[in-house]
Amino acid sequence: MRHVKIMGVPFLHIDQQGFVDLLVQSADQKEKTFVITANPEIVMRASEDATLNQYINEATYICADGIGVVKAASILGEDLPGRVTGYDTMVELLKIGQKKHYKIYLLGAQKETIEKTAANIGRDYPNVEVVGYHDGFFDWDNNTIAEEAAALQPDFIFVALGVPRQEKWISENMDKFSHGVFMGIGGSFDVIAGTVKRAPVFWQKLNLEWLYRLLKQPSRWKRALVLPQFALKVFALKLKGQGKKQ
Numbered sequence: 001m002r003h004v005k006i007m008g009v010p011f012l013h014i015d016q017q018g019f020v021d022l023l024v025q026s027a028d029q030k031e032k033t034f035v036i037t038a039n040p041e042i043v044m045r046a047s048e049d050a051t052l053n054q055y056i057n058e059a060t061y062i063c064a065d066g067i068g069v070v071k072a073a074s075i076l077g078e079d080l081p082g083r084v085t086g087y088d089t090m091v092e093l094l095k096i097g098q099k100k101h102y103k104i105y106l107l108g109a110q111k112e113t114i115e116k117t118a119a120n121i122g123r124d125y126p127n128v129e130v131v132g133y134h135d136g137f138f139d140w141d142n143n144t145i146a147e148e149a150a151a152l153q154p155d156f157i158f159v160a161l162g163v164p165r166q167e168k169w170i171s172e173n174m175d176k177f178s179h180g181v182f183m184g185i186g187g188s189f190d191v192i193a194g195t196v197k198r199a200p201v202f203w204q205k206l207n208l209e210w211l212y213r214l215l216k217q218p219s220r221w222k223r224a225l226v227l228p229q230f231a232l233k234v235f236a237l238k239l240k241g242q243g244k245k246q
Contacts, residue, residue: 004078007233009043009056011064011073015081019063020092023181026060027102027155030179034059034170037086037184039066040230042163047233055167063089068227072234086185090158090192094121097128097156105149106133107169108160109189116193136161146173157182160189 002013014022026033036042036059046053056062063084064070073080097104104121106114118130131152134145146169149157157180159166166184174182190196 004073004080006069006072006076006078007043007047007237008053009038009046010062011038011069011080012061012084013080014063014084016084016088016092018081019061019084020089020096022061023089023093023156023183024096024100027181028100031181032174032177032179033061033181034174035181035183036062036167037065037084037089037186038062038069040068040072041066041226043069044226044230044233045163049164052164052167055164055171058171059167068230072230075234075238086183087188087191090183090185090188093156094125094128098125099127101127101129102155103129103131103153104156104158105131105152105154106158106160106189107145107149108136108158108162108166109193111135111137113189113193113195116195117189120192120194136165146176150177153178154180156180158185158188159183160185160187162186 003010004013005011012019023033023035036056038046038056042052046056063086064073064080065083065085067083070080070083093102094104096102106118108114109117114133114135118133121128121130131154132149134149138145157170157177159169159182161169161184163184163186166186170182170184174180187196
């Protein structure tokens with residue numbers, strides 16, 4: 001498989017539908033698969049955090065969850081087919097799971113949010129079996145979540161603990177499962193539960209979903225600062241001659 005490296009992070013060269021198809025294949029073949037959905041913030045953090053960089057090296061697939069990553073590839077003379085978002089991937093997998101009767105396990109978010117997420121999935125995709133779920137507030141060193149989840153043999157394990165906790169949990173617990181596609185999905189539970197609204201399609205098509213979230217949640221301004229910092233890093237790499245020659 002072809003990869004495009006941006007600041008050391010190897011992004012899979014694939015579009016949204018192709019990525020969904022790839023994960024369906026992994027699930028159907030009972031493979032263990034570790035998925036990281038990486039945006040510019042994660043790329044920047046990985047360049048400074050050796051532990052997060054280790055998780056990235058362990059991942060089976062890393063997809064470009066952010067238009068900034070796609071634009072960065074272009075600046076460096078590479079190409080990525082487009083964004084491959086964690087939320088869209090999860091929703092498409094639920095749609096396919098409706099036909100294939102997939103079993104899923106959910107981990108993360110507030111107690112009320114995870115309960116609403118499970119309920120909404122059960123309502124919208126009744127053939128998808130939510131075999132279990134747990135909120136994101138637990139004693140990391142003293143719990144049996146992974147063992148209990150593994151005994152339920154889910155096809156997909158969606159983990160919404162935020163970066164890098166979700167990647168840490170997957171890395172530490174994958175070996176306890178016989179199979180499964182493990183995917184860190186950030187705030188997707190909040191959208192499915194209805195506690196956070198996703199940007200309208202108009203904003204998505206303009207690749208301004210990040211701006212919509214910032215306008216709705218001004219408290220995210222510190223996180224938004226990473227975008228210009230990421231752009232400056234990419235242009236600096238370009239000036240140093242990294243990436244393909246144009």
